Amino acid sequence: MKDLLVRWVCQDMRPFAVVDDVGFREFSQRCISIGAQYGNIDVNQVLRSAHTISSRTHELADKERSRLKELLADALQNGSLCLCPDLWTDSNQQCSYLGISASFVDDKYQLHSIDLCCHPFPNVKKTAENIFMEMGKALERFDIFDLTQVTFVSDRGANFVKALQHFQAYSCTAHRLNNIVKRCFFINEAKKNEEDSTSTEVSFDDNGPDEEDVDALIDINSLSDVPKKALYILQNVIECKKLVKYVKQSGINKEIKESGGISLKQSTAVRWLSFVNLLESIDRSFLAIKKVLANKKKTFAIQLDVVQGLVRLLLPFKELIIKLQTGKMPSLHYVLIGIGTLQSALSSFDSLLEYEKKNKKYSCKEDLCSLDGDEPRLSDEDEGLRFFRLRLLHLIKEMFKFQQIHYASNMLHPKYRHLKKTGSHDKHSCKSFIRQMMRKIVDQEKSTLTSSSCSSSNNLYEPSPKKIKHFGEDYETGNMSDEYEEDNDELERFLAKRLNILDLPDNPLDFWRNHRMEFPILAKVSRQVFSIPATSAAVERTFSAGGNVVTKRRTNIKPEQLNNVLFLRSYYSR
Structure with a gap:
């Protein structure tokens, strides 16, 4: 049996982990049960062709959508249906999709989160009008027509804001926090500078602002106005990204792990936690990285104390975003608590140290200082890191309402x-x-009850005579027991x-x-x-799953079939 599995994995280029899949084991168990009941039978009598399975996928998707309609109808009627829409483009097929995930609470007070669709988006501009039109088409399959009964959560893209302007819509908190961090560290401007120039060097102008003016500069919008010591922090950030890029391209992550470190993580714009994950991976592997690069006659200009300071600074953001992304239970109440905790942690250097002491989940032998706060290196806050701490605090108050x-x-x-x-x-x-x-x-x-009563009365009795209104009736408070x-x-x-x-x-x-x-x-x-x-983390996870379905080896799958696959995956996993 082991040899057959090895042969299958190698010949068909399947991942070794495929044998651990729950679905594979359920299927294998079913085959064994059939054999036990009917004896040794031809496998072709059990297995079906790819065409048959593809057709059955369409049928099952439609069948399960019909079942889901009842749950959605009840949630819609009770105002407990929330939809999270977003757009995604598959890099392999260059096909755009409108993803919509649904979050709703049923009559048993159970929270459900389901990926309704990954609807193929036509080759037109992604304007608010086109988004609204395609969203209507996608939701028709679930008998959702009256969007005034729906609540929406989406990013703050101008097209989605305009498309949902007439409905009850809220912004994704994780997107907002991510934008705060990006703006704080001038990530968009730094990226533009990298595209305009082959050099990623940050200019250290001796005529720049003095550090004494840091409190007045936390709301600046241009790199040219950043204090020198803060620019030094940004230079370290750029060096960290260059290091990870080199490690990935040269394939030495394995050597770093063998030397006692962990794989270095890349930072991407679409992943909320990737920036802090990159810094943490360097922090946890610093000595291993130095050892491996020394053997290759390579050096890197990264200061460990800066990396650890940045990890400390961004730790509250990481913990909050992880908390907010839960899909198994309600998360909205974490926003008020989380932002308050974030502001408290960033309010002073001592508060930040205390937060790190309580929440940091790893320690490194190469830590330059303890978390007790009595080491000389932690007695004073680095001026560059202080600039970004105050800037983060300022941006939270400015950008989050x-x-x-x-x-x-x-x-x-x-x-x-x-x-x-x-x-x-x-x-x-x-x-x-x-x-x-x-x-x-x-x-x-009351309206539902009145409509029902009137409908019954009209079938049994003549219409009652119209009641004559008396003076002042429009100003009466009515029966207090009805109003209060x-x-x-x-x-x-x-x-x-x-x-x-x-x-x-x-x-x-x-x-x-x-x-x-x-x-x-x-x-x-x-x-x-x-x-x-x-x-809107649920719909983001849908797109990640879509990227795993449509690969370079699997580019022939039709957009509508991808929609079916992702819906069934979510429906069966709930």
């Missing part, structure tokens, strides 16, 4: 409901926002409820499933709020 939905997600989480560290104005606004959502649900239920009944008091009762913090689940939907009878309207509001993810 909280919306009411962020406060609401915390107030509706039993652990964070009292909005500690939040001002009274924001708390009051949050309560008003939640009450507005509650009233909308109550009005919708206990449905409107649910929020205060929830906030006043005594809860043992140690018994509360991390997943807020678990709490609301258990308390939906006690707080029926508020539970429905929570179902809507916690269906909204903090990021």
